[in-house]
Structures are given as C-alpha cells and as structure tokens.
Amino acid sequence: MMPIRNFLLVTTALALAGCNLAPRYVRPALPVPAETPQGPAYRPAADTGDAAALADTSWQVFFTEPRLREVIALSLANNRDLRLALARVEQARAQYRVQRADIFPSLSATGGATYQKSPLGNVQGGGVGAGAGRFDIYSASVGVSAWEIDLFGRVRNLARSAQEQFFAVEENRKASQIALVAEVATAWLTMAADQERLQVARKTEAAFRQTLELTQARF
Structure with missing residues (x-):
C-alpha cells in the first residue's frame, strides 16, 4: 500500500503543478489607424537583410x-x-x-575531515590509515535544502x-x-x-x- 500511496501523492503533485490559474494574456489593440496613408513617403524601405532595427540604432x-x-x-x-x-x-x-x-531546488553540500591519533591496532570506525599513530576520517553530504512544488x-x-x-x-x-x-x-x-x-x-x-x-x- 505504501508504494501505491507514494505514487498517488507524486502523481497528484505533478498534476497540480501542471495546472496554471494565471489568466491568458490578450494583447490590446494598438491605437493606430486602420489604414496607413498612401504616398512615396509611406512606402516600406527595401529589406537589406542585415539592416538593424530602427529602435536599436544608436543616436x-x-x-x-x-x-x-x-x-x-x-x-x-x-x-x-x-x-x-x-x-x-x-x-x-x-x-x-x-x-x-x-x-x-536549492542544493546544499557539507564536508569535513577529522584527524585523530590512536595506537596501532586500536583504530575504530571507518577511515583511511595515514601512517603510524594517525587516522584520517572524511565525511561529505549533498542534499536539497529547499524546494517548493510549483x-x-x-x-x-x-x-x-x-x-x-x-x-x-x-x-x-x-x-x-x-x-x-x-x-x-x-x-x-x-x-x-x-x-x-x-x-x-x-x-x-x-x-x-x-x-x-x-x-x-x-x-
């Protein structure tokens, strides 16, 4: 039952994340005349292909x-x-x-190292031997510290x-x-x-x- 319950929870969360309650944006009508004036001055310029947009042209x-x-x-x-x-x-x-x-999601990582001295043959716990009388212990962890389901x-x-x-x-x-x-x-x-x-x-x-x-x- 637990795997099915977890599956249903994940599926429900994904379904809710796929829903979007934001209203659909509708571009308002521009306040411009329905018809453009006629004449040589109003004819569109020839498209050169590499001409920059007028709005991006430097002064x-x-x-x-x-x-x-x-x-x-x-x-x-x-x-x-x-x-x-x-x-x-x-x-x-x-x-x-x-x-x-x-x-x-926000990820967090921590790490540490411990150096301890102990008599030979009397070392406890996991680690790497670093010579007579010394034992090195390393630890590291990575996890998700914060994440909000959308x-x-x-x-x-x-x-x-x-x-x-x-x-x-x-x-x-x-x-x-x-x-x-x-x-x-x-x-x-x-x-x-x-x-x-x-x-x-x-x-x-x-x-x-x-x-x-x-x-x-x-x-």
Whole structure:
C-alpha cells in the first residue's frame, strides 16, 4: 500500500503543478489607424537583410556633428533621471533573478575531515590509515535544502511577471534616453537656428545703416 500511496501523492503533485490559474494574456489593440496613408513617403524601405532595427540604432548614427555629439554624451552621463532609470533596471533584473531561482531546488553540500591519533591496532570506525599513530576520517553530504512544488504555476508565473516587469523597466529606460537625446538635439538646433537668424539680422542692420549713410550723404 505504501508504494501505491507514494505514487498517488507524486502523481497528484505533478498534476497540480501542471495546472496554471494565471489568466491568458490578450494583447490590446494598438491605437493606430486602420489604414496607413498612401504616398512615396509611406512606402516600406527595401529589406537589406542585415539592416538593424530602427529602435536599436544608436543616436550617433543620426547626429554626426562632433560638438553636438559631445553635448549629448555629457547629458547622458550626468542626467539624474537617466541614472535613476538605470538603477531601476538593475533592481528589476535582480528581482527577476530571485524569482527565477525559486523555480529550481536549492542544493546544499557539507564536508569535513577529522584527524585523530590512536595506537596501532586500536583504530575504530571507518577511515583511511595515514601512517603510524594517525587516522584520517572524511565525511561529505549533498542534499536539497529547499524546494517548493510549483502548484498551479504560482512560482513560474511570479518569475514570468518579474521578467515582464524587467522588460518594461528596460524599455522605460530606453524611452528616457531617447527623450533626453531629443531634447538636447532640439535645443541645439534651436540655438543654431537662432544664431543664423541673429547673423541675418546683423547683416540686415548693416545694410540699412549703409543705405542710411548713403541717403544722408546725398541730401
């Protein structure tokens, strides 16, 4: 009876572990138009096979002006919000590793060695003789210290939730970095445009002054 009872217990535990009470994820509809606009600008680019995804393209590809690159690099290295986002990514990664480790059993191992002296011919217990008057005893053990049976997929669902949370935090960090780069680039381009307008205004002023001087000299 005992083997049958143990078999039933193991079978029931495996059956419960195979059950999953987590709701099935349904991807929400994206808030995009049902039809894309028509025209040459909206045609898909030719697939080169080895082209990197646009989202993974570094900002250095878009901005080639050396001084602008230096300013963007300084802003990325010294921005407080971005450093906070990086810390949150590391926290989410550590949390995912902790949750994922709960899926597997925790193993423990211990070992020891004892050296004792005893008269020859009067050694008791198991061991290995190491010469006259000395006897060495070694011991080792390995076992499972902790393991939770994943009933109804609870542990696995927690690990999956932590993984998705890590992905979300990482995407938030990327979004923060893109927003910071965009703000710096926009400010830089605005300043460059203002400088161009200032130069045009100064040239216009010089032309007006010259015209005024010519008019005054004529009359």
